[in-house]
Amino acid sequence: MSSMKKLIHSCHYAGSQFCNWVRPRAARLLRLCRDSISWLSRFLLFHVHPFWIQLGYYLAVSLAGYLVLKATARDGSELRHRDLDLFFTSVSATTASSMSTVEMEELSRAQLLVMIVLMLLSGEVFTSLLELQLLRLKLLKQSRLDEQADRRSGFVDCIELGIPSSAQKVDSNQHNEAKAVSVRNPNMSNKLKYDAATCLSQVVLGYILVFHVLGSGLITLYVYLDRDAxxxxxxKGLRGDLFSLFTMVSTFASCGFVPLNEGMVAFRKSPGLLLILIPQVLAGNTLYAPCLHAALWALEKASAKRKELGDALRNGRDVGYFHLVGSVRCRYICLTALLFVTVQLVLFCGLEWRSGIMSGLTPYQKLVCSLFQVVNSRYAGESAFDLSMVSPAVLVLFLVMM
Structure with missing residues (x-):
């Protein structure tokens, strides 16, 4: 019994000694990792051109996507041995080019989820959010440097003027007035830009979440209620929720992938589904800037206490977020998009209304499918018709509009 106690005591002592040996080394390792990450982030922000950051981002995401697609292939599937096809599909999803050398129905559910993540990471709105985060880090660093420079210059001025140290402290009212007057000072602009970038990043994140959650919910509800869909x-043996999420992310990111080999041709007789997707195509692409401007304007009116919303709305381009434009330019963008879509819709319907691709459709279904087709020809690349049966004149029209 005494030998057992000695053994337990020796084990406890050895364990405590080991913990005492590991704890400081683990702390140093964590501190080293934190310092390395901080140094790397500063190096990327201030010494690397944004082009190389974006290139590294897309290469890293594409390579990671390829490895996960290969690992999640079905057992016995030929896709496990088609490395080039999987890598091509991963790059296509990451760059939103809507090209694939594999049939979408060959992909497993896990691979479809991987494709969803890749398309989400490649969307223009999401990548602009990442740019905003990098911009926030840069502005935060610059604003801190400005504050340090202001403190040093103020201290030097006090010494040169012979002001005693007790007089260096000003009351809060005078300090606030000085800050208000110095808004036009370049040293204060980085702080204002940081606040605007922070507000913008929150609004853009909410924009992404609202469209994806609302769009996926509407698609799921429609698929549940519509018998044909x-x-x-x-x-096809495809779950409705997976189809809804995949289609929503692909449409919003203008990627053009659909988890069916036929694409959206299989839903030609489901006009409600096509009408749900059309706004998602526009909101994630050309009309993103007007929609973001409208969202900021509405939030500013709804919450008057948050002045940073107004600052973000008026100073977004000064921050460096070029997706945020003025109200006049937003109107021009909306009018231009409406004009192009209308002209293309009229020409497409005039040339293909009685053709074979419209056979079996009601006039309402023809109109909705045509609208879906012309909108996607300029943006996402999804198709409600078999384009091999479209007349050469319409193909030329699509080519010009693209």
Whole structure:
């Protein structure tokens, strides 16, 4: 019994000694990792051109996507041995080029989830959010440097003027007035830009979440209620929620992938689904700037106490976020997009209304499918018709609009 106690005591002593030996070394390792990450972030922000950052981002995401796609392939699937095809698909999803050398129905559910992540990371709105985060870090660093420079210059001025140290402290009212007057001072601009960038990043994140959650919910609800759409998914063995999320992310990111080999041709007789997707195409692409401007304007009116919303709305381009434009330019963007879509819709319907690609559709279905087609020809690349049956004149029209 005494030998057992000695053994337990020796084990406890050895364990405590080991913990005492590991704890400081682990702390030093964590501190080294933190300092290395901080140094790397400063190096990337201030010494590396944004082009190389973006190139490294897309290469890293594409390579990681390829490895995960290969690891999540079905057992016995030929995709495990088609490395080039998987890498091509990963790059295509990451760059939103909507090209693939594999049939989408060959992908497993896990691979479809990987594709969702890749398309989400490649969307123009999401990448602009990442740019905002990098911009915030840079502005935060610059604003801190400005504050340090202001403190040093103020201290030097006090010494040169012979002001005693007790007089260096001003009351809060005078300090606030000085800050208000110095808004036009370049040393204060970085702080204002940082606040505007922080507000913008929150609004853009909310923009992404609202469209994806609302869009996926509407698609799921429509698929549940519409018999034709439900039958298509049941025939393909595809879950409605997975289809909704995949299609929503792909459409918003203008990627053009659909988890069906036929694409959206299988839903030609489901005009409600096409009408749900059309605003998502526009909101994630050309009309993103007007929609963001409208969202900021509405939030500013709804919450008057948050002055940073107004600052972000008026100073967004000064911050460096070029997706945020003025109200006049937003109107021009909306009018231009409406004009192009209208002209293309009229020409497409005039040339293809009685053609074979429209056979079996009601006039309402023809109109909705045509609208979906012309909108996607300029943006996402999804198709409600078999383009191999489209007349050469329409193909030339699509080419010009693209």
């Amino acid at each position: 439900k039958q298509v998914l049941e025939r």
